[in-house]
Each structure stands twice: as C-alpha cells, then as structure tokens.
Amino acid sequence: xxxxxxxxxxxxxxxxxxxxxxxxxxxxxxxxxxxxxxxxxxxxxxxxxxxxxxxxxxxxxxxxxxxxxxxxxxxxxxxxxxxxxxxxxxxxxxxxxxxxxxxxxxxxxxxxxxxxxxxxxxxxxxxxxxxxxxxxxxxxxxxxxxxxxxxxxxxxxxxxxxxxxxxxxxxxxxxxxxxxxxxxxxxxxxxxxxxxxxxxxxxxxxxxxxxxxxxxxxxxxxxxxxxxxxxxxxxxxxxxxxxxxxxxxxxxxxxxxxxxxxxxxxxxxxxxxxxxxxxxxxxxxxxxxxxxxxxxxxxxxxxxxxxxxxxxxx
Ligand SMILES: [Zn+2]
Ligand SMILES: [Zn+2]
Numbered sequence: 532x533x534x535x536x537x538x539x540x541x542x543x544x545x546x547x548x549x550x551x552x553x554x555x556x557x558x559x560x561x562x563x564x565x566x567x568x569x570x571x572x573x574x575x576x577x578x579x580x581x582x583x584x585x586x587x588x589x590x591x592x593x594x595x596x597x598x599x600x601x602x603x604x605x606x607x608x609x610x611x612x613x614x615x616x617x618x619x620x621x622x623x624x625x626x627x628x629x630x631x632x633x634x635x636x637x638x639x640x641x642x643x644x645x646x647x648x649x650x651x652x653x654x655x656x657x658x659x660x661x662x663x664x665x666x667x668x669x670x671x672x673x674x675x676x677x678x679x680x681x682x683x684x685x686x687x688x689x690x691x692x693x694x695x696x697x698x699x700x701x702x703x704x705x706x707x708x709x710x711x712x713x714x715x716x717x718x719x720x721x722x723x724x725x726x727x728x729x730x731x732x733x734x735x736x737x738x739x740x741x742x743x744x745x746x747x748x749x750x751x752x753x754x755x756x757x758x759x760x761x762x763x764x765x766x767x768x769x770x771x772x773x774x775x776x777x778x779x780x781x782x783x784x785x786x787x788x789x790x791x792x793x794x795x796x797x798x799x800x801x802x803x804x805x806x807x808x809x810x811x812x813x814x815x816x817x818x819x820x821x822x823x824x825x826x827x828x829x830x831x832x833x834x835x836x837x838x839x840x841x842x843x844x845x
Contacts, residue, residue: 589814596817599833602631603810604728605676605699605773605801610655611636612644612743613805617655617671618662623807625669631836632810633672633697634659638686640678641703644743647675649688656694670836672696676730678703683719685726692725697843699773699801701730706754713756721764727843728799728831729765731775731782732758738779753784762791769845771797771831776816777809788823798830 544550589597607613608620617634624632636655637646647655652675659671674697678686685692685700692698700720708716720726733753740748765772772791775782780803783791791798800816802809820830827833831842 589818592821593814593818596821596827597814599827600629600800600813600817600830601835602629602633602672602832602839603802603804603813604633604672604674604697604799604832605635605730605775606632606804606810607636607676608634610651611641611646615807617658619807620804620810621662621666621669621671623810625666627810629669629810631670631672631839633674633699635674635676635697635699638675638677640680640686646678646686649691652687652691672840674698676701677726679716679720681705681708681716683716685720685723689725695725696840697727698725699728699730699799700726702732702734702754706734706751708754710755710757713754714760717756717761718764721761721770722768724768726768726770728771728773728801729761730773730801731777731780731803732756732761732772733782733784733787735782735784736779737781740779750779758783758787758790759794762787762794762796765791765797766795769797769842771799774798774800774816774820774825776800776802776812776814778812778815781815781819785819785823788819788825792823792825796829798825799832800830801832 544553603624606620608617609615610617613620613636620634621632637644639646639648656673659673663671673695675687675692675695676699677692679700679702680686681704685698700723702717717729717732721729734751735753736748736751738750742748762772772783774788798820800813800820802812804810804812831839834842
C-alpha cells in the first residue's frame with residue numbers, strides 16, 4: 532500500500548493527514564503508518580502481539596526458566612492501586628507454585644495510586660504478620676514500591692524502610708526530566724542502602740492503559756538516563772535490576788537488558804501484578820531474560836527464601 536509512495540510523498544501525506552485518501556488505507560492503518568514513521572511500534576500491532584502472546588503455550592526453555600523462579604518481588608493489593616485483598620494475591624501466588632510474594636504497595640507521594648502513609652504501612656505489617664501465620668510455609672514478604680523523589684531520596688521513613696523485607700524503588704514522576712538530572716536521581720536511589728530492586732527503569736508504556744481513577748494513560752517513550760552509569764551502580768551497591776513483565780511495560784527494553792547483563796547486574800523478574808491473574812505474567816520477563824542471556828542464578832527471585840532474605844537484609 533504505502534510501498535508505492537516515495538518518502539517525500541509519504542511525509543507530505545503524514546503532515547497533511549491525507550493518508551486515508553489513499554485506496555485501502557483506513558484510519559487504523561494510517562495511525563500505524565504515522566507511528567511507524569516516528570520509530571514507534573504501532574499501537575494496534577503491539578496490542579495484537581500481546582493478545583497472541585497470551586494464547587501461545589510457553590516454549591520449553593521459557594517454561595524451564597519460569598519453573599526456576601520461587602517467587603515474585605513486586606505486586607500490589609487493594610491497599611494501594613491493586614484490585615484485590617492481600618490474601619487473594621497470596622493464594623494466587625501459592626496456586627502458581629510460588630514460595631514467596633513480596634507485597635509492594637505504593638508509597639505516600641503517589642496519591643493517584645492511594646500510596647500508603649507510614650501509619651497505613653504499619654497497619655499493613657500487622658495484617659501480613661497475621662496472614663503469614665495462617666499461610667505458613669508460604670511467606671508474604673513485607674515490602675514497598677517506593678517512589679524515587681526528584682532529589683533521589685526514597686518516599687518513606689528510614690525506620691519503616693529498614694523494617695521491610697523488600698524495597699523496590701521506582702521513578703513515577705517527572706519522567707521527561709533531562710538526562711543528567713534523571714541519572715543523578717536514579718544513582719542516588721540505587722545507592723540507598725534500603726533499595727533492593729530498581730523498578731521498571733525506563734518508565735516506558737508501550738500501549739495505552741487505564742489508571743485507577745479511570746484516566747487513560749497514553750503510551751510514552753523511555754526516560755533518558757545514563758544506563759551504563761546506573762547499571763554499574765546497581766552492581767556496585769547490590770541492587771537488582773527489575774525485569775518488569777507487565778505487557779505495557781516490558782521494561783527494560785532489550786538493548787538495555789543486554790547492557791545490564793554485560794555489566795554483571797543481578798535481576799528480579801517481577802510481574803508488578805495489580806490483580807491475582809497477573810501474577811502469571813512472569814513468562815514475559817523470562818522470555819526476555821533468555822533472549823538477553825540472563826543466567827538464572829543471577830535472578831534473585833530464583834533463590835531460596837533464606838538466601839533472598841540474607842541478600843535484602845545485608
Ligand atoms: Zn511502578
Ligand atoms: Zn508497581
């Protein structure tokens with residue numbers, strides 16, 4: 532269809548929004564052409580890919596890699612912006628054969644996601660302790676997905692962060708910050724002794740999604756930062772780089788994941804689940820880990836619970 536057009540003509544039609552005047556090009560195709568011309572994966576193609584990916588059985592190597600994982604270090608409950616009670620998330624994890632699940636609801640600043648104040652987090656710790664007695668030997672790890680604030684500090688009290696089993700630190704604001712500012716901010720968070728995992732490092736969104744408040748978020752590009760400096764700091768400070776398995780994130784992108792492998796990082800393959808069914812998304816992350824040559828021993832959530840806790844508590 533557009534193969535017959537030369538580049539200048541294609542550019543002119545994109546600019547003047549006249550692609551749909553061409554025979555056989557409807558609004559969807561036109562939108563895809565415009566996105567492809569910008570170097571993006573067309574939205575509807577990305578949606579299709581994800582729809583099919585969920586229907587196909589996992590390849591043997593992916594299934595084996597997934598089988599080596601003992602738990603998940605990033606999940607939300609209805610205490611923040613997840614849709615289900617803690618118990619239902621834990622029961623779903625048990626059904627998947629997991630030995631542990633880190634409950635990482637959002638931190639106070641993320642009001643749009645109903646982030647937990649210090650008081651609410653304290654209460655949650657009591658609830659988790661109670662559930663752990665009932666669900667033993669399964670273990671809900673206490674945790675947080677802590678906002679990395681603009682100055683690189685973490686959005687929760689030191690005292691509470693020190694009591695949690697797992698701290699995932701993520702950037703959720705000012706995602707379009709200038710490269711050096713974003714790098715400094717991430718370096719500070721990675722070096723923080725409380726931080727165990729650097730969550731969804733680029734913040735990209737591949738396909739649109741609905742937020743808890745019903746607002747629709749549009750796809751967005753990666754944040755800009757010096758990935759080599761940040762991943763090197765992760766190695767230095769023993770912070771794992773998250774391989775986020777959410778279909779709309781798949782973060783880090785493969786080229787950055789390959790860089791992190793090359794630099795010697797450790798990884799956490801997480802689902803960032805906001806509902807019980809989403810805990811099954813780890814296959815996405817495993818597939819990408821295999822593609823980039825991640826050694827399963829470098830994946831901290833393949834480790835037995837005691838080893839994992841010795842690592843996070845170090
Ligand atoms: Zn997040
Ligand atoms: Zn999250």
